[in-house]
Amino acid sequence: MSTLVRTVRAARPARPARPDPAGPGASGLSTALGVAAVTVLTSLPVFLPGAANGLICAELGWSTTRTGAVLAVYWLASLTGAFVSRRSELPAGVERTLAVALGATCVGLLCAAGAPVAGLWISSALGGFAYGYTQPHTNALLMRRCAPRLRAFAFGLKQAAVPAATLLASAAMPLLADPVGWRGVLAATAVPCGLGAALVVRRSAADGRRPAAAGGGAPLPADVHLIALSCAGFFGAMVGNGLGGFLVLALTTRGASLSVAGAVATAGAALNIAVRLAAGWLVGRLPRLAWPALVGLFATGAVGAVLLTHRGTAPTVLGALLAYGGGWGWAGLLHYVIGLPYPGREQRATACSQMGVSLGAAAGPLLCGVLFGLRPDALWWALAAAAAAGAVCVLAAAVAGRAPRQPHAVPPPPGQT
Numbered sequence: 001m002s003t004l005v006r007t008v009r010a011a012r013p014a015r016p017a018r019p020d021p022a023g024p025g026a027s028g029l030s031t032a033l034g035v036a037a038v039t040v041l042t043s044l045p046v047f048l049p050g051a052a053n054g055l056i057c058a059e060l061g062w063s064t065t066r067t068g069a070v071l072a073v074y075w076l077a078s079l080t081g082a083f084v085s086r087r088s089e090l091p092a093g094v095e096r097t098l099a100v101a102l103g104a105t106c107v108g109l110l111c112a113a114g115a116p117v118a119g120l121w122i123s124s125a126l127g128g129f130a131y132g133y134t135q136p137h138t139n140a141l142l143m144r145r146c147a148p149r150l151r152a153f154a155f156g157l158k159q160a161a162v163p164a165a166t167l168l169a170s171a172a173m174p175l176l177a178d179p180v181g182w183r184g185v186l187a188a189t190a191v192p193c194g195l196g197a198a199l200v201v202r203r204s205a206a207d208g209r210r211p212a213a214a215g216g217g218a219p220l221p222a223d224v225h226l227i228a229l230s231c232a233g234f235f236g237a238m239v240g241n242g243l244g245g246f247l248v249l250a251l252t253t254r255g256a257s258l259s260v261a262g263a264v265a266t267a268g269a270a271l272n273i274a275v276r277l278a279a280g281w282l283v284g285r286l287p288r289l290a291w292p293a294l295v296g297l298f299a300t301g302a303v304g305a306v307l308l309t310h311r312g313t314a315p316t317v318l319g320a321l322l323a324y325g326g327g328w329g330w331a332g333l334l335h336y337v338i339g340l341p342y343p344g345r346e347q348r349a350t351a352c353s354q355m356g357v358s359l360g361a362a363a364g365p366l367l368c369g370v371l372f373g374l375r376p377d378a379l380w381w382a383l384a385a386a387a388a389a390g391a392v393c394v395l396a397a398a399v400a401g402r403a404p405r406q407p408h409a410v411p412p413p414p415g416q417t
Contacts, residue, residue, distance in 0.1 A: 028142070028145040028146030028147055028150055028154065029146075029150065029154075031141055031142065031145040031146060031154070032142060032146060032150070032153075032154035032157050032158065033157070034200075035138040035141060035142060035154070035157075035158050036157050036158050036160070036161040037161070037196065038098055038101070038102065038134065038138060038196070038200075039131075039135075039138065039158055039159075039161040039162065039165075040161045040162075040164060040165045040168070041102060041105060041192060041193050041196055042101055042102065042105050042127060042130050042131040042134060042193075043127075043131055043161070043162055043165045044105070044109070044127070044165055044168075044169060044189055044193075045074060045105060045108055045109060045112075045123045045124060045126070045127025045128070045131075046071055046074040046075070046124065046127065046128065047165050047166050047168075047169035047170075048109075048169045048172075048173065048185065048186060048189060049067065049070060049071065049112070049120060049123075049124070049186075050071055050169070050244075050245075051169040051170050051172075051173035051174075052173050052177065052182040052185070053067050055173075055177060055182045056116070056120070056182065059116075059182075060116060060117060068365060068366070068369065070120050070121060070124050071124065071365070072362045072365070072366065073121060073124040073125055073128065074124040074125075074127060074128035074131075075128060075241075075358045075359070075361040075362035076128065076358070076362050077124065077125045077126075077127075077128030077129040077132065078128040078129065078131050078132030078135075078354070078358040078361070079132060079355055079358035079359050079362070080128075080129060080132065081128065081129040081130065081131065081132025081133030081134075081135075082132040082133065082135065082136060082351045082354035082355040082358055083132075083351070083355055084133060085132070085133045085134075085135075085136045085137065085347065085348075085351045085354075086136065086347075086348050086351030086352065086355070094137050094140070094141060095200050095201075095203070096200075096201065097133075097134065097137055098134055098137065098138070098200055099196075099197040099198075099200040099201045100130075100197070101130035101131075101133065101134045102130075102193050102194070102196045102197035102200065103193070103194065103197040104126045104127070104129070104130045105126065105127050105130050105190075105193045106190045106191075106193035106194040106197065107126060107190075108122055108123035108124075108125070108126035108127045109123055109127070109186050109187070109189055109190035109193065110186075110187060110190045111123055111126075112183075112186050113183040113184070113186040113187035113190070114183075114187075116183065123186075128358075132354060132355075132358055135335075135350070135351075135354045136346075136347040136348070136350045136351040136354055137347060138158065139155070139158075139335055139339055139346055139347065139350040140339075140346040140347040140350070142154045142155060142158065143339055143340075143343075143346040144346075149284045149285065150284060151284065151336065152279075152280040152281075152283040152284040152287075152290070152332070152333070152336050153277070153280035153281045153284045154280070155280055155332040155333070155335055155336040156276040156277045156278075156279055156280025156281065156332035156333070156336075157276075157277060157280065157332070158332065159276050159331035159332035159335065160272075160273045160276040160277050160332070162331065163269045163270075163272045163273050163276075163328070164273055166244065166269055167266065167269050167270070167273075170262075170266070172185060172189075173185055176188070220342065220345060220348050220349060220352075223400070224396060224397060224400035225338070225341065225397050225400050226338065226349065226352045227352075228393045228394070228396040228397035228400065229334060229337065229338040229352075229353055229356075229393065229394065229397045230338070230352045230353050230355060230356035231356060231389075231390075231393045232294075232298070232330075232334060232356070232390045232391075232393035232394050232397070233331075233334055233353045233354075233356035233357040233360060233390075234356040234357065234359055234360035234363075235298075235360060235386040235387065235389045235390035235393065236298065236301070236327065236328070236330050236331070236334070236357070236360065236386075236387070236390045237356070237357040237358070237359075237360030237361040237364060238360040238361075238363060238364030238367065238383065238386045239301050239305065239323065239327040239328060239364070239383045239386050239387050239390070240324075240327060240328030240331075240361075240364075241360070241361045241364040241365050242364040242365060242367070242368040242379070242382075242383050242386075243268070243320075243323055243324060243327065243328065243383070244265075245364075245365040245368060245369075246365075246368050246369075246372055246379060247261070247264070247265050247268070247308075247320060248261040248262060248264075248265050249372070250308070250372070250376055250379070250380075251264060251265075251316065251320075253376065254311065254316075264316075264317055264320050264321075265320070265324075267320075267321065268320050268321055268323070268324030268325070269324060271321055271324055271325040271329075272324045272325055272328050272329050274325075275297070275325045275326070275329030276329050276331060276332045279293055279297070279329060279330075279332060279333050280332050280333065280336070283333060283336070290333060290336070290337050291337075291394065291398040293333060294330055294333050294334065294337065294394045295391050295394050295395060295398075296326070297325075297326045297327075297329050297330040297333070298326065298327070298330060298387050298388070298390040298391035298394060299326070299387070299388070299391050300322050300325065300326025300327070300329075301322065301323050301325075301326040301327020301328065301329075301330075301383075301387035301390075302327070302384045302385075302387035302388040302391065303319075303322055303326075303384075304318070304319045304320065304321065304322025304323030304324070304325075304326060304327055305319065305323050305327065305380045305381070305383040305384035305387060306319070306380070306381075306384045307319025307322065307323075308320065308323060308380040308383075309377045309380045309381065319380075323383070323387075326387075327383070327387045330390070331357070334353055335350050335353050335354070337397075338350055338352065338353045339353075364386075367382065368382070368383070
């Protein structure tokens with residue numbers, strides 16, 4: 001009888017194993033959403049003080065140059081974080097690294113709220129380093145956990161979180177500054193950062209598995225692909241952050257009301273989010289369009305910046321939308337394309353592009369400030385030249401032919417089949 005029971009049990013079909021949420025059987029959408037949330041939170045230390053610039057200057061007696069220097073510290077710290085990330089191995093417990101970054105962001109925001117004279121500098125330094133250090137890590141997570149057809153869209157979703165954070169800060173500061181003050185807004189923002197850190201740690205412990213493969217492989221050679229796309233990120237970040245810092249000011253000096261100028265900037269940021277998502281979705285289905293799409297976005301940004309030199313309302317509004325949508329809509333595709341040819345070393349590859357983006361984000365507003373003081377139109381011509389230079393860099397990388405044509409060439413992480 002026992003022999004018969006064992007025979008029947010052996011003949012039953014085995015229950016299918018539950019798919020590993022990090023494995024190729026899952027789409028990885030939950031990972032992409034989590035990465036986008038981390039990106040929003042770690043970028044708020046630069047966007048919230050930017051939105052409260054006038055309030056900070058009025059309370060502390062600072063000049064706009066000083067607050068601009070505080071924001072520049074964020075991007076220089078981001079550059080440092082990306083550089084350190086490029087020279088380090090991808091840890092097995094990468095989600096714990098993200099938790100530490102969120103915790104550091106929380107501490108920085110609390111310092112800025114409690115003792116702003118020194119705390120704003122501390123917040124920018126901690127938040128910038130956390131942002132720059134974690135960006136290559138999250139890029140590697142997207143490459144390794146997301147299904148091939150979702151990867152490009154996941155990068156677009158992650159990078160769409162940056163203009164989303166801009167909109168969130170721009171909306172939260174005017175809305176909450178009166179009842180709780182700008183310090184209260186910073187302190188309140190620290191709460192979701194701390195909760196996010198605790199949630200990431202708890203989820204990582206509950207999963208009971210290594211969230212990412214350790215190791216980053218051999219150092220990457222400084223080839224044309226890496227250098228050209230990193231330079232494209234530098235020029236593109238100059239355009240995006242120059243627009244973010246000076247578009248409203250330029251429109252108001254031409255006679256537009258603050259509400260109209262703010263509406264144009266808000267529409268541009270919303271379009272930028274849509275472009276990043278749409279570009280990722282399109283390239284996920286038609287991988288061969290990655291290079292033409294990148295070149296087209298940079299070229300569109302250049303055209304938009306040129307239109308901003310005109311005085312009419314229609315060309316100004318159209319130029320702002322094109323410059324925002326194209327000149328800053330490339331970010332998701334750029335990080336996706338630069339990391340694609342380096343399976344297992346995506347972190348180190350995208351650290352290069354993040355270094356270029358961080359340097360451009362710091363240099364762009366400084367250059368724009370100088371040019372705007374000399375001649376406002378010179379600002380837009382400089383941004384048009386930067387966008388055109390970015391397109392040339394992308395073309396150079398495409399001609400080098402480093403990236404494969406199909407994204408499905410990226411293998412799953414070690415230990416997964």
